[in-house]
Amino acid sequence: GAVVSQHPSRVICKSGTSVKIECRSLDFQATTMFWYRQFPKQSLMLMATSNEGSKATYEQGVEKDKFLINHASLTLSTLTVTSAHPEDSSFYICSARRPAKANNEQFFGPGTRLTVL
């Protein structure tokens, strides 16, 4: 299957700082990427849909000014958590949609564990 990478895999930061998470599709071009968040023992909740070259679409209740998404190329989307607070501590997982081939299947990155102190 297709490969999606995320970096970093784990990050610990102080409250008030900003953290950038990168999501890359390594062997295909992804016009659409999705960002999910998963709290402990909960399921994956969609945060936003990222489309290359345009603004991201955020789900209800997700602050677009706090979670900045940039999809500047067909293989890279970034999520920046601005002014992070302890309640932002979570597991963030990105997913890239492979169009046409493989029935538009979504391929998932390995996730980024964010801990805000």
Add this chain to the structure above:
Amino acid sequence: KQEVTQIPAALSVPEGENLVLNCSFTDSAIYNLQWFRQDPGKGLTSLLLIQSSQREQTSGRLNASLDKSSGRSTLYIAASQPGDSATYLCAVRLSGNTPLVFGKGTRLSVIA
């Protein structure tokens, strides 16, 4: 809004047993349904993907069925092993352009 429910939330079985995990979804007009496995603190591993026109998919000891009209899917695991212990997530898509919507998962423990 599509909602996905998984029952049971947790399941513990002795090694060797066959088991069934259940998934239901509120909007039956789905594009496809996918089962994933997630180990603690890890990302997702795709197990089986069923297109809306299909009734089932099989991979090794795993068999997933889909009954779109009733909004249900089951994941059957044969001859369970301790290595099968993980959380199993069911997710559906309404179209090729929309994202997967996930259930809360079933935490499976297979006891040796």
